[in-house]
Amino acid sequence: MTVRSGRTVHDLRRENRTAILQRLYFDGPLSRFALGPVTGLSSGSVSNVMAELVAEGLVEEAGSVDSAGGRPRTLLRIRQDSAYMIGVDVGETRVRVELFDLALTELARVEKPLATHVSRREDRYDVTVVITHVRDGIEEVVRQAGVEPGQLLGVGVGVPGIVARTPEDGAVVHGQTIGWDAVPLERLLRESVPLPQSVPYFIDNGAKTLGQAEMWFGAGRGASSAVVVLFGSGVGACVVSDDLRSGRAVEWGHLKVRVRGRRCRCGAQGCLEAYAGAEALLERWREAGGCPPAGADEESALTALLAAAYPPAPGAEADAIALAVLEETAEYLGAGFADLINLFQPERILVGGWAGLQLGSRFLDSVRTYATSYALSYPASHVRVELGTLGPDAVTVGAAILPLADFFAHGGRRKPAETEESAPAWKTSLRERAAQ
Template structure:
């Protein structure tokens, strides 16, 4: 049966279920009476949908509140144990895997470092090693929490690079900076990770999963538009124009900021990432005479730069070399932020990622000053530049949101296995001929 708009009755039911689930998730507990104006549904529609969701085990009662002159109103909430998600962050220094319930309570986590096993930087991201880390990590968090894999809504994966979809292989990852050229990651994970076929994988750019997390639960809540910046070894960004829809990852780190400039790890010259990523910052510090601790990883080396530039002792003198490198980095980032402001005119720019959070508010003050000086005055006066609030694990949280968002969009229905339809007669005939 269809309705005049072209949508079927099933479509309308799914949309109504989705609307109620989302309102209960973000604003609950709520009464049936409050759900009406919050979703623009009639009281009859609300009662019918709620009855279905309670029957499906997705919604439960959560006490009651007094009403004006009437009997108490029953409150409703999402039942947090009605589904589980796994978030995976294939990061720059490690692979992190976390298991969450529907309320995003962390139930288990594990992580594996990505170490260089050969002479090239790209050896750190050997695809078989990364896939093995994900395989082992998924099994480990499920075992730690005692959760059956069949209860998963899905596995979300944040990756460095451009994500595309191919008809046969599913999601392909084009990670030029890590040496991944059209890696069929979805097919590789499906063939390696021991999960039921009904559990889907959702793979997307790490900056996009960070953006999703900050917009749903962090510093982006309430903003109609934002750019969320992932500042780690390199830099990336996600442009968001609706706080409940996933944004669009942009390769912001590979905008050219200096013609014939420094060689970027993508191979081009003069990219923003060649000046503003943590890896480039540390390289420029070494070239200027800075001395990171022997054998230090990037995070420890960045800590050493900050300690040299901003010593804690009352009589300690700041290292002018470290200060100069940080200030130059702030100017490049500020210029990059100005490009984002002029192009997208967002309400907010939010900075996350381990390096962005480690550099912190003091560094961000300089970035704001440069961004304002390089950007057009009107959009610059209407943007707030702030740190993200979800910490260094935000990419993993955002990855876990990918299956959750799809679950809500389908009205709380799990992904159904694809039906196998019979092939046309002519295809069967040609196959039989080819067999002979």
Template sequence: MSVRSGRTVRDLRRENRSAVLQRLYFDGPLSRLALGPVTSLSSGSVSNVVADLLAEGLVEEAGSVDSAGGRPRTLLRVRQDSAYMIGVDIGETRVRIELFDVALTELARADRPLAANGPRREDRYDVGVVLGHVRDGIEEVVQEAGIDAEQLLGVGVGVPGIVARTPQDGAVVHGQTISWDAVPLERLLRESVSLPDSVSYFIENGAKTLGQAEMWFGGGRGAGSAVVVLFGSGVGASVFGEELRPGRAVEWGHLKVRVRGRRCRCGAQGCLEAYAGAEALLERWREAGGKPPSDAGEEAALTALLAAAYPAGPEEEADTVALAVLEETAEYLGAGFADLINLLQPERILVGGWAGLQLGTRFLDRVRSYATSSALSYPASHVEIRLGTLGPDAVTVGAAILPLADFFAHGGRRAPVEAEEPAPAWQTTLRQRAAH
């Protein structure tokens, strides 16, 4: 036991299990011999940990590999069916619920469109309606996948807004753009969803869950620092770096790009989101004389805007109004990216979200040009700006990663299973002294 670090034997055991599990997960199959150098553990420690993980059904043998002059070495990997996770994306046009195994194979999915339920825009995001979609979707995917709910590591939820935490309610969502004012979402989910008490909820900003997915499995792998942009109806971002793991959501969409500018959904004026979010982009197209399809949703309307600006046939003329709106949007996004470059100096900026991927294939080069010309030359010359690689549904993948990351952090256990160790005598003595 290290007195200086304060770690206990239990802490060391958990860290060893976590190190082995993570290396097998990301780099496996691996032999016991190969696990030593990549985990910095002794051969004895590796053997003990592997024996425990095999006995618990978290790890399995996966064939063998020849060794130089010795017996073949048995390969090990994390068992794909050892546990399951649910990822939920509470988006601004729909709620999506997906159930995954440990290898992130999708086993079941439920989609619930968020249709307007009244004259006010915020009626679409009525807490009761959204909660009902999540509840019904979770029950549906568990039943469809045919798994025992006790096998769930947890439910990860990506939300639009700032997530705070209180001892009484757990995760509380402050979603100003959807009129959510201190919604105790974790408590509401626990009260309404029929899952075992052992299943935990992990609620984070949707941009952070997207970023988590890209950093683990997508375009952020190998980067020391990155900003992952979520571009949908609105705009958000998450920041990752050596001091910011597992990342932090930032309200990038509400940076000011124009004094006394357009009114944003948050109520302020001149926010980037008021110019670059898909909802605002389509509104600006209408104001300029564009004609989106009547009664079309945002995704279909954005497809129509791109088709007007970039017609498929060589004989068709581009819609100059649509082109002008997109060019202005690229300039605003470039200014927003320049702010990220100057403030954070990341190695990479990744663009994701359904609107970001749809638009990025067409005009990311223009955004990149505006960004690098507006930013300071040194950080601009050291940043890559590119599209994310995990597709438009990466928020649910990132949400499902949240319980998986917690599982790894606890060494492959849902919660500590050992009794609390007694405090050292010096600690008890000093606490008693401080009480007088």
């Protein structure tokens, strides 16, 4: 049956389930009475949907609350052990795999280091090595948590690079900075990881998964629009126009900030990432005469740079070279932020990633000043530039949200296998006619 808007009764029922599940998830526990106003559904629709969700084991009672003169109202909440998600972060120094319940309680975690001593980035991100780490990590977290694989809503994976999709291979990763040229990651994972075929993979850019996490649970909550910046070895961004919908990853780090400038790790010249990523920042410090600790990884070296520029000991003199490099980096980032402000006019810009959080509010104050001076005055006066609040592991949380968001979008039902729909009669007739 089709209603006047073109949606079927099945569509309306799914939308009603989605609305109730989302409100229970973000605002619950709630009573049936309270769900009506916040979802816009009638009391009859709420009762019908709640009866289904309770019968399916997705929703459970969570006590009661007094009503004005009537019987106490039963509170309901999402049952957190009714399903599980896995989040994977293919990061810059490690592959992190975490398993969560529906309340995003971490039940198990495994980290597999990527070799940082290799001379070529392509070797660090060897596809076979990454696939093996993901496979072993998934097997380990499922075993640690004692979860049946069939209970998984899906596996979300955050990766560096552009993610395209093809009918044959699913998600295909174009990671120019890590030497991945059209890597059929979804197909390779399906062939390698011993999970049921019914468990879907959701593979997307790491900045996008970070944006998903910050908008759902972090500094982006309540914003109508935001740009979430991932600042690690390189830089990336996710543009979000609604706090509950998936954003759009943009290759902000490869926006040109200087003609014939420094060589970026993507191979081009003058990219923002060649000046503002942690890898480039430390390289510029070394070139200017700074002394990063010998053999230190990027995180330890950045800590040393900050300690040189902002010495913790009272009365200690700041290192002029370190301060100058940080200030120049802040100006490049500020110019990049100004472009985001002018292009998207967001309500907020949120900075996350291990390097962004380590640089912290003192550095962000300088970035904010430059951004305001380079951007158009009206959108600059309406944007807040802040640090993310979910910590350096937010990419993994955001990756786990991808299957959860899909689950909600389907009304709390696992996505059915795609079936080929019958063509309308006129298509069949014309096809047969053309073949004569």
